[in-house]
Amino acid sequence: MKIFWSRCSRFSYIINAKTEDEMSKSELDFVANHGNECDRCAQYHETDYGINLLRSCQIEPIISNGFNDRVIRLARVSLRKTAFSYWSPALAGATIAGLAVLAVVQLVSKPNQLPVFRATGEARKVHSPMFPTPDSPGHANRVQ
Amino acid sequence: MVDTDIFRISKAEQAHEEWAWVARSRNQDETAMSHLVGRHRSRLIRTAANLLRDRYEAEDVAQESFLKAFRELHRLREDKAFSGYLYRICVRLCMDRLRLKRAEPAEIEEVQPHEGLSVETKVVIEKILSQLPYDLRATLVLREMEQLSYDEVAECMHVPIGTVRSRLHSARERFRKLWLEAIAE
Numbered sequence: 001m002k003i004f005w006s007r008c009s010r011f012s013y014i015i016n017a018k019t020e021d022e023m024s025k026s027e028l029d030f031v032a033n034h035g036n037e038c039d040r041c042a043q044y045h046e047t048d049y050g051i052n053l054l055r056s057c058q059i060e061p062i063i064s065n066g067f068n069d070r071v072i073r074l075a076r077v078s079l080r081k082t083a084f085s086y087w088s089p090a091l092a093g094a095t096i097a098g099l100a101v102l103a104v105v106q107l108v109s110k111p112n113q114l115p116v117f118r119a120t121g122e123a124r125k126v127h128s129p130m131f132p133t134p135d136s137p138g139h140a141n142r143v144q
Numbered sequence: 145m146v147d148t149d150i151f152r153i154s155k156a157e158q159a160h161e162e163w164a165w166v167a168r169s170r171n172q173d174e175t176a177m178s179h180l181v182g183r184h185r186s187r188l189i190r191t192a193a194n195l196l197r198d199r200y201e202a203e204d205v206a207q208e209s210f211l212k213a214f215r216e217l218h219r220l221r222e223d224k225a226f227s228g229y230l231y232r233i234c235v236r237l238c239m240d241r242l243r244l245k246r247a248e249p250a251e252i253e254e255v256q257p258h259e260g261l262s263v264e265t266k267v268v269i270e271k272i273l274s275q276l277p278y279d280l281r282a283t284l285v286l287r288e289m290e291q292l293s294y295d296e297v298a299e300c301m302h303v304p305i306g307t308v309r310s311r312l313h314s315a316r317e318r319f320r321k322l323w324l325e326a327i328a329e
Contacts, residue, residue: 016314016316044320047320047324050272050320054284055288057289058289059193061199063186063189068182071177071181074207075211075215076174078214079214079215
């Protein structure tokens, strides 16, 4: 419940909070009676005229000729951008995953072609059947 | 009676037509989008013009509202609710612009004489509106000019209904004071 200090403050509260069609019968009576006995409030109530004029102060819209086309064109661009930004993380992820799979397949299918590290200057001992050396396997048998 | 029925049928048909357009717009059908723009543009531009008091900026806001609505159409659960959804976007964009503009000195646009309303009176009203804080002004405009209900204003402005009532009370109070001052001058 609202407590008012004076009849004027109640009057002010009612007319600011509600329009005439929103007021109850007792509020309408109070506003009419108090308006008759208090000049200051009656003058204040006359400002209703200004508020009512607001309804006639609507600005008539101006719609430019190509409004529809412009909106559709911009919507097309905007929707494409949105779709791209929506799918771009997935596309990036898929590309990275694809590259990784390709690299793994490459490594698994040709393991012998991996480059082998050899220290520079190290001699390699190769056993050749054409040119046997004393420590070649089977050399002793052949000499005998 | 018959006329009323015809009117109802055409209203229902229009609603069905709109739902179909919204459903097609979800699949980025440009013809459907164009129909929706054509149907709602006048109301949107008028509302934006009333809130911003600038008919040229209003067109920009309406355009931005359509773009945002189409871009975020997946968030709309029901096709039936498109009209309100679009209107809310427009009001919020206007509120954002008013919030940014509040520090700038208000400019009064060229005032057109209106039937039964003198240019002077209209200038006074424009001046008073420009002196109101943006949230009070928007509430007053939506309620008095756009004739929205308290619930609709609350939904558009994304505030509780009690806030709408108190803002409307303050807006009317300030408007009356400024009106009395303007008349006394």
